[in-house]
Amino acid sequence: MLRPDAEKWLRRFERAPDAAVRLVCLPHAGGSASFFFPLAKALAPAVEVLAVQYPGRQDRRHEPPVGSITELAERILAVLRPFDDRPLALFGHSMGAIIGYELALRLPAPAHLFVSGRRAPSRYREDDLRGVSDERLVAELRKLGGSDAAMLADPELLAMIMPAIRGDYRAVESYRHEPGRRLACPVTAFTGDRDPRVSVGEARAWAEHTTGPAELHVLPGGHFFLVEQAAPMIATMTEKLAGTALSRP
Numbered sequence: 001m002l003r004p005d006a007e008k009w010l011r012r013f014e015r016a017p018d019a020a021v022r023l024v025c026l027p028h029a030g031g032s033a034s035f036f037f038p039l040a041k042a043l044a045p046a047v048e049v050l051a052v053q054y055p056g057r058q059d060r061r062h063e064p065p066v067g068s069i070t071e072l073a074e075r076i077l078a079v080l081r082p083f084d085d086r087p088l089a090l091f092g093h094s095m096g097a098i099i100g101y102e103l104a105l106r107l108p109a110p111a112h113l114f115v116s117g118r119r120a121p122s123r124y125r126e127d128d129l130r131g132v133s134d135e136r137l138v139a140e141l142r143k144l145g146g147s148d149a150a151m152l153a154d155p156e157l158l159a160m161i162m163p164a165i166r167g168d169y170r171a172v173e174s175y176r177h178e179p180g181r182r183l184a185c186p187v188t189a190f191t192g193d194r195d196p197r198v199s200v201g202e203a204r205a206w207a208e209h210t211t212g213p214a215e216l217h218v219l220p221g222g223h224f225f226l227v228e229q230a231a232p233m234i235a236t237m238t239e240k241l242a243g244t245a246l247s248r249p
Contacts, residue, residue, distance in 0.1 A: 006079040008060065009052060013040040016048035021087045021111060021244050023237075024080065024103070025051045026096030028117065029168035030141065030161065032057045035093075042234050047241050050083065052076055052096075056164035065167025069095075069175040073102035080107075087111035087244050091237070093226060094118050094197075095172040101209065104183050111244040113183065113210075114237055116190035116226050119202030121177035121209055134162060137169070143196070144223040183210040188240060190217045190233055192225030 011033040023043065025036040033051035040049035054072065056065030066072045076099070080088065089112040092100030097118035104110040119125075138158070187210045191203035200218055207214035217236060219229040226233055 006082065009076060009079045011036075011051040011053055012048070013037050013051065014044035014049065016043075016045040019044070019046060019048040019086070021089060021241050022048045022050055022083055023089045023091055023114075023241065024076075024100075025049055026076075026090065026092035026099045026103075027052065027054065028094035028096055029172055030057075030165040031093070031096070034058070038230065039091075039234065042230070043238065043241075046238070048086075050080075054164070054168070056167055057161065061160060061164070065164045065171075067167050067170040067174070069098055069171050070102055072099050072171065073106060076103055077106050084108075089241060089244060090114065092116075092118070094223070095168055098172060098175055101177075101183075104185060105181055110183070110185045112240055113185055113187045114190070114240075115187065115206060116233070117192070117195060117198060117223050119198045120205035121175075122179070123202045123205050124176075125197075134158075137162075137165065141165070177209075184212050185210060186212045186240070187214045188217070188236065189215070190219060190226065190229075190236075192221035192223060192229075193218050194221060195223045195225065197223055 025039065027033065027035050033053040036049060036051040040051065043049055053060055054066065055063035066075065088107060088110055090100040090104055090110055091114040092098070094117040097115035098121060100113055100115060101121055104113045187206050189203050189206040191198050191200060204216050206216070219225050219232060221228055
């Protein structure tokens with residue numbers, strides 16, 4: 001059973017008591033822990049998935065969203081401390097990739113960082129959606145394809161989730177990485193070959209943020225390529241995490 005503080009932040013959809021490694025999964029902007037339910041099912045029992053639930057959505061919808069990437073990383077770090085009895089790997093998509101990077105910088109010895117759908121921390125763009133209208137923000141979400149179209153079309157549901165979406169965009173678009181800080185763990189990046197928010201070059205630059213081995217896997221699809229390309233991603237992650245388990249003392 002999770003401790004009360006961890007229970008708010010972490011979802012364990014599939015118990016894997018004999019897993020040699022844990023994978024902490026960090027959702028995209030506007031996303032929730034349930035996005036990783038299929039991944040948890042696919043990786044168990046070899047890997048135990050801990051999916052993070054940010055404030056401001058689903059069962060935490062009455063809590064104010066956290067508008068800072070570094071604050072999110074610090075708060076998640078605090079609830080992960082009881083889980084360091086096994087190697088911890090991290091997987092983040094889009095905004096979750098940046099949170100995963102900041103979390104990996106704070107962990108004593110992260111086993112692996114998997115990132116998808118996000119340019120490297122040192123690569124920025126000028127597009128800023130923090131101050132745009134709700135209509136413009138919804139249009140952007142539809143273009144990226146990660147949100148349920150029916151939910152975006154329902155005014156009541158949209159009113160419920162919009163504060164969390166705006167908080168997430170505020171966090172990720174105000175983020176600036178601290179030059180000179182680098183990881184030592186392996187980094188595996190995934191990107192879609194038609195992602196309008198990430199070029200292949202921007203994804204390849206993740207290699208600049210670690211002294212460990214780095215790989216880039218380019219798969220067919222847009223920003224949410226990982227939904228249709230789950231099988232090859234899971235195969236790669238399974239292989240890498242099996243290596244982590246074998247190297248465990």
